[in-house]
Amino acid sequence: MQPSPTTPRVTEARDPFQEPRRADCPWCGSPRLRTRLRAPDPLRHRPGTFVLDECADCAHAFQNPRLTAEGFAFYHRDFYERHLEEFAGRILSARAVRRRHRATAHALSELREPESWLDVGTGHARFPEAAKEYFPYTSFDGLDPTARVEQALLEGRVEEAHRGYLTTRGTAARLRARYDVVSMFHHLEHAPDPRAELRAALTVLRPGGHLVVEVPDPRCAFARLLGKWWFPYGQPRHLHLVPLANLRAELETQGCTILVTDRKAPHVPYDLSAALCLALAHVPPFLRATATPVLALASALDHILAPLAHHSRLSNAYRVVARKDR
Numbered sequence: 166m167q168p169s170p171t172t173p174r175v176t177e178a179r180d181p182f183q184e185p186r187r188a189d190c191p192w193c194g195s196p197r198l199r200t201r202l203r204a205p206d207p208l209r210h211r212p213g214t215f216v217l218d219e220c221a222d223c224a225h226a227f228q229n230p231r232l233t234a235e236g237f238a239f240y241h242r243d244f245y246e247r248h249l250e251e252f253a254g255r256i257l258s259a260r261a262v263r264r265r266h267r268a269t270a271h272a273l274s275e276l277r278e279p280e281s282w283l284d285v286g287t288g289h290a291r292f293p294e295a296a297k298e299y300f301p302y303t304s305f306d307g308l309d310p311t312a313r314v315e316q317a318l319l320e321g322r323v324e325e326a327h328r329g330y331l332t333t334r335g336t337a338a339r340l341r342a343r344y345d346v347v348s349m350f351h352h353l354e355h356a357p358d359p360r361a362e363l364r365a366a367l368t369v370l371r372p373g374g375h376l377v378v379e380v381p382d383p384r385c386a387f388a389r390l391l392g393k394w395w396f397p398y399g400q401p402r403h404l405h406l407v408p409l410a411n412l413r414a415e416l417e418t419q420g421c422t423i424l425v426t427d428r429k430a431p432h433v434p435y436d437l438s439a440a441l442c443l444a445l446a447h448v449p450p451f452l453r454a455t456a457t458p459v460l461a462l463a464s465a466l467d468h469i470l471a472p473l474a475h476h477s478r479l480s481n482a483y484r485v486v487a488r489k490d491r
Contacts, residue, residue, distance in 0.1 A: 180213070182236030186229055190220035191358075192411060197221035198229070204393035204400045207443045208252060215400040219383075226383045226406040237357065240402050255442055256396075256435045265433070266295035269350070269379075272430055273486070274299040276375055279345035283308060283369060285331060286352030290317035306344075331365035332358065340369040348377040351482075354403040360415060367419055370489045376421065379431050379484040383408055386478040387436040394440035397481050409483050421487040429475035431482035434467040 189196045202217040218229040232240065257265075269292065280303065284293050287307035296305065307314045307323035310330060318326035331337055347366045356362040366376055381397035383406035388395045397403070413423055441463045445453045474480035 182213075182233055182239065183230040184233050187231075190223060190225055191227055191405075192225035192407075193220060193223040195220050195222040201226055202393060202398060202400070204398065206401055207393070207446065217398065217400070217406070223411055224383070224408045225411055228401070228404045231357070231404055232401060234357075236401070237404075252442065252446075256439050257433070262291065263295060266292045267298065268430065270296035270299045272427075273346075273377065276346065276486075279303050279375075281306070281344045282346040282348065283327075283340070283344045284323070285309075285347060285349045285366065286355065287314055287317065287323065289313050290322035292348070292350060293317075294322040303346075330356075330362075331369065332356070332361050337365040337368040342369070342371045344369050345371055345374045346377065347374070348379075350377075350379045351381070353378060353380050353407065354399065354405055357404055359405050359407055363415060363419060367421070367489055372489060374489050375424075376416070376487045376489065377484065378412065378487075379482060380412070381406055382428065382480055382483045384478060385436075385481045387440075387481060391436065391440045394443050395436065395481075396439035396443065409485070412485055416485065416487045420490050422490050423485060423487050425484070425486035427484045428480035428482070431484045432471060432474040432480040433482065434471040435464075436479075436481055437463040437467050 188198070190198065197220065198218045199221055200216060201219040203214050204217075205214055216229055217226050219226045273296075279300065282293070282296070282300070282303050283306050284290065285308045287293065287309050288311070290305070290307045290313075293305035293307060297303070304324050305322075306325040306327065307317055308327040308329070308331065310328070312328070314323070314326040314328060317323050327336065327340075329336060347370050349362075349366065353359050353362060363376075363378075370376060381399070381403070385395075385397070388398070393400075398406075409426060409428075413426070416423060438460060441456070441460055445456055445460075470479055
């Protein structure tokens, strides 16, 4: 039996927003844990430190102690999402984000024309909006825990909006075998139980349907180099960082065939510039203005190094496309 990420083994909680610390890996059950990161909330500068542990056997990284349901809801409230979006906007322009969404949709256009598509963790549904160019006859729905998905429905970017999580009681059963494609772009790292999230995604997929998962790559060299300033660590909102080998094995165990693994296209060239922006968030505003040339240099280096991501450990994300066979 696989260990459950919802069952800690040690019973001392740090605060009401954190569960008891656990003594084993939620992915493989190994007790061989080591601390990978200690970091504060880098965006809102609230007190407290968040810890990421790593399993010495399977390399799964996870927040330990993990946020409680109340803490998780707090950090996913709309105001926090807006704060995060404002920060991201200083690193990647809206045009660059649209270009990435179009490139992702183009890369997935080799899939057989799907009738229905669910984008999980869709936010403002910018990906479905871009994907309609390549899938004009596909019905796109969105699922997200925030009110952004309801706004996306009002603005016509999705045809149906589902507020909440796939693992919410009754949601997967209600949507069972309804979709030809389910996509999760940078969503799985937020899930309290990644395995349950994958099972729910496969539940709403039709046989022969495709699951698309894109997540931060914990094996990225920048993660070790930049430490707490590596933006994809995403504390306190990122609960799990799943290595590619673990995700592949899990999907195969759940009856899928892996069709594509890609580290090149999902890489976002912002490691150095985002780290610098996070560091500058802690200095007075008048000093930030003087750092503009340094930020420009960091961004240039990010883009110079980007072509190497496919052939090295520099890629900060990976994408898996799997087919549900049973």
